[in-house]
Amino acid sequence: MSNTKYRGIFTVYNTLTRQKERFEPLHSGHVGMYVCGPTVYGDPHLGHARPAITFDVLFRYLTHLGYKVRYVRNITDVGHLENDADEGEDKIAKKARLEELEPMEIAQYYTDRYHTFMDRLNVKRPSIEPRASGHIIEQLQVVEEILAKGYAYESHGSVYFDVPKYNRDYQYGKLSGRVLDDLMSSTRDLDGQEEKRSSFDFALWKNASPEHIMRWPSRFGDGFPGWHLECTAMSSKYLGTQFDIHGGGMDLMFPHHECEIAQGTIAKGHEPARYWMHNNMITINGQKMGKSLGNFITLEEFFTGSHRLLASAYSPMTIRFFILQAHYRSTVDFSNEALQAAEKGLQRLMDARATLDKLKTGAHTNYDIDAFEKSCYDALSDDLNTPLVIAALFDATKAINTIAAGQASMTADDLVRLKGLFERFMGDVLGLSTEVASTGGDEKLGEVMQLMLHLRSEAKAAKNFALSDQIRDELSKLGFVIKDGKDGATWELK
Ligand SMILES: Nc1ncnc2c1ncn2[C@@H]1O[C@H](COP(=O)(O)OP(=O)(O)OP(=O)(O)O)[C@@H](O)[C@H]1O
């Protein structure tokens, strides 16, 4: 059930203006939202869960406020080069070379894996999920638009965006607060041998060297699009040249989103999005968890407990709760203690929800249900303050437990309302689903595997190597790869 009443107080922190602003869509009753999705060359890790969950809650809340939301989240399957740079191997092509597969097999496999794990986290699928490789023509059109306006130049079959020229007429660095002149003074000049005129220019289209397999014909020769271009082409195609919200992780603010603003401003005549929202990072030992940094723990490893840093398996809903317990603009450092606390906290809420069905009603109510409802809306309206919504749910939990203990009471009507509010905020908006939480198949599998590894290590300790090898080999036939390390054995499902 939607509720348009609270639309007027909804504010979001806009990275562009560095302040909270009241949210007003461009077209009354409709919201267009674009979020940068994954580069599909590896399994999704905890870091990926954060933007997916953050913008899922935004999607859910806007929908709850009665807006018709078109949510576009892309799949990057071409053009993202190593080190996020203009030179180097394509991340997907590299993985394809290592695995001896077609790049599109890699992209398909990891897109499917992304969907599987996001579904488990109860993340709703976006309205449109376009792929970069399916929009080459649209991207070449944007290149032409920018060339026609004089803000790009062709060089050796590549096309570069002219950042210093753009900065003279507009402001490059507006989003991230970087000042191009300062950046330039601390960077060495190009030696004249390179294709680019300035090291800040970025590729719109790259000439493909003979060994580069992901390539498309163009009037500049065979090539492939620059990484930033896809988001300009696909957001304008599906949401129009200007839309309401653009989201993504903070790591994408510079240069990716800065370049998107520059491209959109020139090609489409105005800045692409009105509100820019950025989730902060999931860190591990204080460093961003990332695929290219190799310090990640995949969601599958969390669900099965199969990573050496995990004290146990954690259910998808525990992960979701763990992420929502922090405000999306603060960093969250991975730790088993915090995950265990999240697991307990979530259980308390789940128990309270179950208790609600069994409560005996009374002649009067000791609690203010309106105040509970208002505090949830106030929290969500204040830049999606999910930890405050959770705090309000904990307050309600205390009330429920007090009533269950016979120390307070609630009328039948109020109980129906309270149940409805629990459903609305915990279920519909935060997406903490009891159904998903109770399918603990992976967790059970993780526990069984821990038991198998324990039995195997006991066999080894008793010098029964035939048995320990048999356990390893039989598991291997079933697809479980056992690896012996100095901290004991770990397992992986191939
Ligand atoms: N540790 C993290 N915390 C929060 N968000 C993250 C984290 N890592 C990636 N993201 C976000 O997930 C989305 C997809 O990112 P991407 O596929 O580039 O992941 P990545 O692991 O950073 O890969 P790479 O290391 O190749 O850059 C982006 O919005 C990005 O900002």
Ligand SMILES: [Zn+2]
């Ligand atoms: Zn993007």
